[in-house]
Amino acid sequence: MIGRAALVLALAGAALVPVAVRDYYATLMLPFFGYGIALLGLNLLFGYAGLLSFGHALFVAVGAYTAATLSSGFGLLHFELILLASALVALLAAIPVGLLCVRYVRIYFGMLTLAFGMLFYSFLYKFYNLTGGDEGIRMLRPKLLGAAFGNLDKVGFLTGPYYYYSLALLVVATAVMWRIVRSPFGLCLRAIRENPEKAECVGVSVRRYRLYAFLIAAVFGAVGGTLLAVPTGLADPLLAYWTHSGNLVFMLLLGGFANFFGPILGAFVFIFLQDQVMSLTQYWRFVFGAILALLVIFFPRGLMGFVGGRVGTGA
Amino acid sequence: MQKILNLACGSFYALGAYFGVSAVRWALGAGVPAPLFVAVLVGSGLALSVIGPLIERILRTIYGRDESLQLLLTFALVLMFEDVIRFFWGTAPQQLGGVYLVYGQVHLGSLTIPVYNLIVILAGGAVAALMGWVLARTRFGRIVRATAENREMSEALGVDIARVYARVFTLGTALGTVGGALVIPATAAMTGMGIELIVEAFAVVVIGGLGSMRGAFVGALIVGVLEAVAIATYPELEMLAVYAIVIAVLVLRPAGLLGKATA
Numbered sequence: 001m002i003g004r005a006a007l008v009l010a011l012a013g014a015a016l017v018p019v020a021v022r023d024y025y026a027t028l029m030l031p032f033f034g035y036g037i038a039l040l041g042l043n044l045l046f047g048y049a050g051l052l053s054f055g056h057a058l059f060v061a062v063g064a065y066t067a068a069t070l071s072s073g074f075g076l077l078h079f080e081l082i083l084l085a086s087a088l089v090a091l092l093a094a095i096p097v098g099l100l101c102v103r104y105v106r107i108y109f110g111m112l113t114l115a116f117g118m119l120f121y122s123f124l125y126k127f128y129n130l131t132g133g134d135e136g137i138r139m140l141r142p143k144l145l146g147a148a149f150g151n152l153d154k155v156g157f158l159t160g161p162y163y164y165y166s167l168a169l170l171v172v173a174t175a176v177m178w179r180i181v182r183s184p185f186g187l188c189l190r191a192i193r194e195n196p197e198k199a200e201c202v203g204v205s206v207r208r209y210r211l212y213a214f215l216i217a218a219v220f221g222a223v224g225g226t227l228l229a230v231p232t233g234l235a236d237p238l239l240a241y242w243t244h245s246g247n248l249v250f251m252l253l254l255g256g257f258a259n260f261f262g263p264i265l266g267a268f269v270f271i272f273l274q275d276q277v278m279s280l281t282q283y284w285r286f287v288f289g290a291i292l293a294l295l296v297i298f299f300p301r302g303l304m305g306f307v308g309g310r311v312g313t314g315a
Numbered sequence: 316m317q318k319i320l321n322l323a324c325g326s327f328y329a330l331g332a333y334f335g336v337s338a339v340r341w342a343l344g345a346g347v348p349a350p351l352f353v354a355v356l357v358g359s360g361l362a363l364s365v366i367g368p369l370i371e372r373i374l375r376t377i378y379g380r381d382e383s384l385q386l387l388l389t390f391a392l393v394l395m396f397e398d399v400i401r402f403f404w405g406t407a408p409q410q411l412g413g414v415y416l417v418y419g420q421v422h423l424g425s426l427t428i429p430v431y432n433l434i435v436i437l438a439g440g441a442v443a444a445l446m447g448w449v450l451a452r453t454r455f456g457r458i459v460r461a462t463a464e465n466r467e468m469s470e471a472l473g474v475d476i477a478r479v480y481a482r483v484f485t486l487g488t489a490l491g492t493v494g495g496a497l498v499i500p501a502t503a504a505m506t507g508m509g510i511e512l513i514v515e516a517f518a519v520v521v522i523g524g525l526g527s528m529r530g531a532f533v534g535a536l537i538v539g540v541l542e543a544v545a546i547a548t549y550p551e552l553e554m555l556a557v558y559a560i561v562i563a564v565l566v567l568r569p570a571g572l573l574g575k576a577t578a
Binding site for chain 1: 373376377380381383384386387388390391392393394395396397398399401402510514517518521555558559561562565566
């Protein structure tokens with residue numbers, strides 16, 4: 001019950017942000033929505049299936065690039081179609097990658113996903129004609145539900161309609177993921193994480209389920225990446241760089257992967273902490289590195305580890 | 316050897332490079348004759364390897380826990396080292412002009428090769444041979460290999476595991492810092508060089524096989540030659556080709572070309 005009240009409170013708070021505080025903080029919330037969705041997928045992979053991907057930024061970049069290409073290359077501005085296309089492209093990309101990656105676990109899985117992420121990064125970086133190289137591709141302002149909101153300036157659009165659109169998308173994504181982890185499929189994933197041999201023995205097709213988790217995570221990553229591309233107005237190759245993948249895992253750990261809402265909390269805290277620390281010192285990476293090291297050594301269960309047990313996992 | 320995938324090794328390399336630049340500048344300023352700068356570089360690299368045991372202390376806290384956490388902890392170190400470098404040396408590339416050609420050049424037909432490059436190549440070969448000899452022939456090497464093979468058994472036979480790990484790690488750090496220092500005369504020390512090196516080193520180690528010295532050597536050759544060929548023929552494919560090989564190796568022989576097929 002406390003959990004539910006906190007959830008309602010958080011949602012109401014998020015809905016009030018654009019009217020209650022400065023526009024600046026509202027625009028900071030936008031990357032949070034994008035990362036929140038991407039991390040829900042990553043958490044399915046790591047928190048539930050026990051596979052740590054060090055190349056998840058690959059799919060974030062796939063989403064952003066698909067959206068940018070469609071909007072500035074093909075003039076497709078309907079955001080619903082763009083999201084759908086991003087998800088499809090990510091799915092198509094994830095099938096071969098996933099088929100290869102899920103054959104391995106633990107550190108080999110992490111390394112292989114990292115290699116794929118970097119493969120995509122060098123593709124984005126080197127094929128100038130196709131991807132714009134280091135300049136990336138511009139992302140045009142999309143139409144939301146068919147409306148262009150031409151009367152609003154950029155900030156007005158981002159903190160107005162786009163804000164609520166993204167928030168709604170995060171809520172939907174959370175609800176979908178909630179269903180997924182509570183379905184028999186989610187239970188199987190957890191069984192696989194705890195003991196793959198035993199799971200295989202009782203009839204769970206370990207590799208196929210891992211692949212499904214990988215595909216779902218890819219789609220969530222691409223949707224998150226699409227959301228990220230709109231406020232920055234750009235898809236650039238650094239989105240696929242391995243340190244970006246590292247940051248995603250950092251956020252996940254910060255929030256706590258043992259908890260369903262951990263990744264969302266992690267994305268939120270990461271973004272606002274980054275904003276604060278960056279305004280204090282240019283050496284924010286050092287601070288963040290130290291935080292991450294302390295987390296790994298002392299609190300591997302993240303912030304959610306403090307607020308009590310495994311509430312959200314439904315275990 | 317320790318079954319640690321240390322992302323921070325690239326940071327050691329970058330740190331070694333920056334430290335080397337400063338050391339040589341200081342030495343030249345103090346009146347050390349220019350031809351001795353190689354010794355200064357090696358010395359500074361070795362001196363810097365004192366951070367090895369310190370880092371090892373931090374990593375020791377998570378030995379025996381999930382390997383994913385090691386990956387994350389070393390990633391945290393990478394972030395911190397990047398800013399340490401930024402703090403001391405700023406973001407501008409640091410170059411050591413002047414000393415690169417102090418040994419002159421040799422002409423081989425139509426090719427002109429700086430003697431320094433030959434020195435580094437020879438030094439690389441010598442270090443590889445030395446490492447091979449240490450691991451294969453000395454008491455320390457035997458203990459290291461035994462520990463890598465079976466930690467519990469070695470411990471039961473009276474090996475001080477903590478000390479072996481600290482030494483191996485420090486050795487690895489020293490190789491990284493000296494290596495970083497030695498490339499400095501030929502290129503500049505740049506921010507981000509550590510992060511880039513990790514990716515290359517990662518490719519080398521995966522192709523060669525984790526925990527295989529000979530494998531690392533073969534992997535380095537493959538990556539180096541492949542990059543050179545790609546740059547000469549079709550520059551877009553440079554890193555792409557390397558990753559394609561990495562993925563092919565991981566898929567076909569996950570233990571690497573010369574690794575033991577146990578993974």
